[in-house]
Amino acid sequence: MTYKIAFFDIDGTLVNEVKEIPQDTVDAIRELQATGVEAVIATGRAPYFFAPIAEKLGIDSFVSLNGAYVVYKGKPIFHNPIPRENLEALVGHADKNGHSLVFEGSSAFYSNTEDHPHMLDSVRSLRVDLPGYDPDFWKKEDVYQAFLHCAAEEEHLYEGAVPNLRLIRWHKSAMDVLTSDGSKALGIEALLKLVGIAPEEAVAFGDGLNDKEMLQAVGLGIAMGNSHEELKPYADYITSHVDEGGIRKGLQYAGLIK
Template sequence: MVMDMNSNRKAVFLDMDGTLFSHTTGSIPDSALYAVKKARDNGILLFGCTGRNTQELEGLGIDLDLMDGWITLNGAYCFNEQGIIHSDPIWKEDMELIVAEVKKDPFPILFSAKDRMFINMYDAHVEKEMEKIHSAYPPICSIDDALAEPIYQMCPYVDENRWKALLKHLHVQAVQWTYLVWDVNSETCTKANGIQAVCDYYGIRKENTYGFGDAHNDIPMMHATGIGVCMGNGADETKQAADYITGHIDENGLYDAFVHFGLTGEEKI
């Protein structure tokens, strides 16, 4: 389904961690929340664009109604209040291989379905990383649960050499975010593909889109939008890929950029 909408309408795609949600305060800055609401009042479409799933977002206290729609799990599951816009789960054959490998020589994997998370086991590394991202501890379930429903993302906590050897047999892409943790999605899954699916659905032209991020995995999102904006707290390589660099998330950076691009319909105060 493609919505019949004005192709001149603007859309903003917002990363969550480090862009909208501050890990310093454990919340969305008031100025950012104000900017998002003013932009929507101004007729701008807003979409969350995150590696998290809905369970995690709600666990952080983020209201899903804050946005017009969501690109979750790095583009693997995109939806609005009408339903699913785009879906790209990990292949069932790949999940079967992973489950067999873990049964043979166990290591922790965090699995994300469309609206729930579960893990097969915990260790000290898992607990340390979960604390870093302010995420609630998901329940422990049988590894076989990973075959019972579509899995859109998994995060293995495993030695780099072992994981790279396993990767050779999988149709996935993996982004390493610490030396023991990876974000793993289908080989065709990116935030950029999720953005394209949303733009096609709403009839939005690329030149009318803005992508806000701070991390390396936000670079494809910036390239997929008309204007890429990096937060002042962002990584150097992300800043180099951006068209515009705004202030730090905790120093009204998101609000300042929204006003700079006329998204709120007001002058900077």
């Protein structure tokens, strides 16, 4: 199979634990781009969380917010915001349980608490600025994703309590909140349809629980060596650790670079 496009998760895939892009990864992406194969970011992050990374890699197309907001060559092409009635149910239930929320729009994000420790812990782990404070942001702007801040042992409080929403843990103190049909695969499908590339002609790299659908939606799904153990069964190939040439080795396995 000759692959025509490659999708890359960010955290644990393009960047390591200290949120740095290994130089070998930068070089491998540039080699890929030199062949004419397009590199696309596919991440749970919002666009304002990864602008410097995209700029450094020369990437202007991305599937962001776990597939809810997609941009191709700098132009938005797909969006799937969370319905306000679902957000209202989430806000009420989280408030009852004393759990903080962060609402992510396409260009800004806001929290409904100012200094909740779980919120501070999770957002700071991304090494980005803290959100603004606006408990009513979700009433005024489209929200593509939310962070729900609770511990793993509290997840059961939300089972069946927040209809039409999907929760995926990404941090010990936080989960992503998406639409029930939300996933990176949904955004990838929209982008591939636009550019006229079949899913079988695409490659995807990931390491987290939110990458399961993405790895299955393409012709070659590659899991990083440092991947969550529950992701690895969904991959066609497991490459090395992000800090051990994982991107380069995966692209070589795909026959995309030498």
